[in-house]
Structure formats: C-alpha cells, structure tokens
Amino acid sequence: xxRDHDVxxxxxxxxxxxxxxxxxVFPREPELDAGGPGAGEARELLRSQARREGLWALPLPSxxxxxxxxxxxxxxxxxxxxxxxxxxxxxxxxxLLDVRMLSRHGSPRARTEYLPGLVSGALRxxxxxxxxxxxxxxxxxxxxxxxRGPGGGWRVTGRKWFVSHAADADLVTVLARTGGSPGDRxxxxxxxxxxASPGFRIVRDLPVLGSTGQYEIAFDGVAVGGDHLVGDAGxxxxxxxxxxxxxxxxxxxxxxxxxxxxxxxxxxxxxARRGVRGPLADHQLxxxxxxxxxxxxxxxxxxxxxxxxxxxxxxxxxxxVGLAKTxxxxxxxxxxxxxxxxxxxxxxxxxxxxPALLRTGRTARVLDGPDEQHVSSVAxxxxxxxxxxxxxxx
Numbered sequence: 001x002x003r004d005h006d007v008x009x010x011x012x013x014x015x016x017x018x019x020x021x022x023x024x025v026f027p028r029e030p031e032l033d034a035g036g037p038g039a040g041e042a043r044e045l046l047r048s049q050a051r052r053e054g055l056w057a058l059p060l061p062s063x064x065x066x067x068x069x070x071x072x073x074x075x076x077x078x079x080x081x082x083x084x085x086x087x088x089x090x091x092x093x094x095x096l097l098d099v100r101m102l103s104r105h106g107s108p109r110a111r112t113e114y115l116p117g118l119v120s121g122a123l124r125x126x127x128x129x130x131x132x133x134x135x136x137x138x139x140x141x142x143x144x145x146x147x148r149g150p151g152g153g154w155r156v157t158g159r160k161w162f163v164s165h166a167a168d169a170d171l172v173t174v175l176a177r178t179g180g181s182p183g184d185r186x187x188x189x190x191x192x193x194x195x196a197s198p199g200f201r202i203v204r205d206l207p208v209l210g211s212t213g214q215y216e217i218a219f220d221g222v223a224v225g226g227d228h229l230v231g232d233a234g235x236x237x238x239x240x241x242x243x244x245x246x247x248x249x250x251x252x253x254x255x256x257x258x259x260x261x262x263x264x265x266x267x268x269x270x271x272a273r274r275g276v277r278g279p280l281a282d283h284q285l286x287x288x289x290x291x292x293x294x295x296x297x298x299x300x301x302x303x304x305x306x307x308x309x310x311x312x313x314x315x316x317x318x319x320x321v322g323l324a325k326t327x328x329x330x331x332x333x334x335x336x337x338x339x340x341x342x343x344x345x346x347x348x349x350x351x352x353x354x355p356a357l358l359r360t361g362r363t364a365r366v367l368d369g370p371d372e373q374h375v376s377s378v379a380x381x382x383x384x385x386x387x388x389x390x391x392x393x394x
Contacts, residue, residue, distance in 0.1 A: 118171075190239055266293060
C-alpha cells in the first residue's frame, strides 16, 4: 500500500512508474493498439506485473485494494504514467474518474456492487455524453431520454458516440434527460447502465484518424434500477462538471508525458542521424525544431501542474483547467509534428510511436471540448472579473 509521506517518496514512486511504462508498456504497444484477444492478453500480463511491483491502482482507495495515493500526489505521477496511452489501463488507474464519481455520488448499492470490481480491474467502465446530432459542447441539448419505469426504475433510450472503450466495458455512465426540455440545464441525470442489459448495443466502431477504440452505442429502452442514478435526478451537470475538471487535467498531464516522449525521440534522432554534412543536430533548422518543441513543452507543463494542484485542493480551477488542457493539446501536436519532421519518412511509418503521438495530439484539440470552447470560456471568465468588482480577479 502506498501512503503519502514526503516529496522524496513520491519522486521515487514516479521514477518507478516511468521505468515500468518505458520498459514494459512501450514494447507491448503494437499488440495493445491492434486490439482483439492479443491485446487482452498483453493488458492482463502488464496488470499482473504492475501488481507484483506494487504499482497497481495507485490513486484508488486503499480500502478497496488500491494504492491510496492522494490526488495531489498522483498528479506528480500522471505525466510519467501517461507517456503511453496504455499506461493508465496497465497500471490500474484508468477508472479513477468513475471510482471518484461513484464514491461521492453513487447509491450505497452501486458503490457496493461496482467499486470493488473497478478497483481490482475485474470490471471496466466508460462514460457516454456526446451524441451524433448534438454538439458535444452543449450538453443541455442532450436528446437521450430516461423515463420512469416500473418499480421506480428508468428506461433509457437514445444514442451516444465517440465513447472510449465501449466495446470492452461492463458498465457505462450515460447522460440522459429525465425532465424538462432540450436546452434546459436542469432535468439532466447520470445513470449507470450495465452493458449486458437487454437493449444496449454497440452500433459501430468509430476509427479516429485510423485508430480504433471509439464507438457509437445505442440504448433501446434499457431498463435500469432507481439505485443506478448517480447524484440527484435532474442535477447531472454539477457532477459532470466536477468530473470534467479532473478528467481534463489528467489528460493534460498525460499529454505532457507523451510530448516529452516525442521530444526525447526527436533529440535522439538529431544526434544519431548523420548525412553528408554531418549530424542533423548541427543543422540550424533542426535546432529550431528542438527549440520550438522545448518551448511548447516547458510552457504547457507548469499550467497542467497548477491546474492539478487547484483541482486536488477542491478549488475552482475552470480557468486553469481550460488553459492547461488547451496548452497541453497544442504542445503534444506541435512536438510530435516537429519530431516527425526531424525523422523524415521514418517518422511516418510503423517503426516509431510518432504517428500515434501525432494522431493523439491532433485529436486532443477536439477531445473534452475543442480549443475554441476553452478559449471562449476562459476569456469570458477573465473579462467578467474585470467588469464586475464582485468577481475575484484572475
């Protein structure tokens, strides 16, 4: 079990996580990316290794078998863990958002039934919010509905898409309208739907720039119990906002980890690759790629850690999270793009992780709200603080 002691302990743990991801997860990325039975076997092997090495589920509750690491301390590990997209799943921290949501807002039955399995890795979960015909930035327009069923339960009808890992999930948290009309912020609720329920189905795989892992799903009158409501009926956006702040911050930290990985690859290539005019590292245009990539990385990292400190402290971090999410996404795209340029044709092929990192960087600027949404939201809050003397200045 991990306990928070001092910075030295956390730094040591961070290095152990970094070594695990680098030496165990990186080599298995081709199998994990390919999906299918081979991916499942590789994932289970990594999980077994993480347990043996005392690195399993570090930020999850110790009373449920997790490491018990505080959110603030885990933030220092998230960058190292996220250097691979598969790091959080391999190390058991992937369900952190769902575990925190259920621990804080789930019914006693839901906590008893699902939390132990989520922490142990026996259950997998996903989160369904975005819909095919509704802007993801406007959840108040959610069309999926949940109507009262017999015995105080609910019947869920609708479609969601770009749901990560839905095909492997045992449980999906779905945003649905339980009252009011489209456009109302009240009347939205979160419900837990076991994917084995009659009426739940995977509609199709939605490859993102050629990579699998996202899905469109449907709820055809799926019955769920009243105790599968998360939080209060009609007040989902408060729970979702809490979840999004932490989720976006974790993504930012993990994207920084991937940007650092791309930067290391680029520098290694610049030093090792020689042409008729000497090593690439001696070329001024290559040096410019290195400088600009480092500048983007160093500018984004402190924003992500500042946001994490505020979120972990339970403070309003909407401005900081918006800045961190946008900066980290842009940094990953820029660093990966410059690394590909330094590698040349080799950076486009299957022999390096750069194509996957570049793809993640580009999709990062849309995931969890596009750049434009965060730019507008942050700017409005900053300007409001200057207009209204009663608003705390930023």
